[in-house]
Amino acid sequence: MASTAAEVHHLPATPSTPHHTLLQHALSLARLCPRSTTAFSVGALLVSPTTSAIISDGYSRELPGNTHAEECCLRKFYGTVAAARTAATGVKQLEPKDVDYQDGQVSALFEGYGGEWELDLYTTMVPCSKRMSGLRTCLDRIIEASKVTSPDGKKLIKRVFCGCGEDDRFVKEGNWAEGVLRDAGIEVWWVGGLESECRGVAEMWLEKKTDKPTAAKQEGGFDGKSVEASGAGAGEMPM
């Protein structure tokens, strides 16, 4: 619904804000990503908007399988919610590390949730909107989370902060997360000044780097030259 579309914000490189600091922390997580020559290395945080406390975190391939940063961050968060629910109800909840929650299951998990709402998600690269592997995208997962609302109508996730866009080396159609997030009522914030660093870390295991890094464009895209996807290493999964 266009009438409820959320805004897009662009934070300049300076002055540095707590958002820059949190994104730097996400970058430090991205540096922990296990090697893959066929996928980006990304870090993500879920943060309290009132205290700036980090509620969950994740990085690419942290959880077993071909996992993404935002996916790991959300599934670990759901794991803590599931554990709290198990403790409160005495009924063993499914653990997100063992089962991947789908639509409906996530909402059910948050019935009676006593934690914070309107969380901020930080990711060093805009959430993926298509995966060559056909696996569920981070965009889908964030939209799913945004459907979880408090009794007074607050969304579980309100803002997504991004360090850089996604180029078209893997997904030739590019990335359309910004528009989908906005239409779902989630604010998109581009954090200026960290794009080159976020991109450099995202590409750290790829064989071919972006040949024309840029910090100029921050509008959900990336205007560097397209680079052919590198050859897959033995046993490696597509992103």
Ligand SMILES: [Zn+2]
């Ligand atoms: Zn993703």
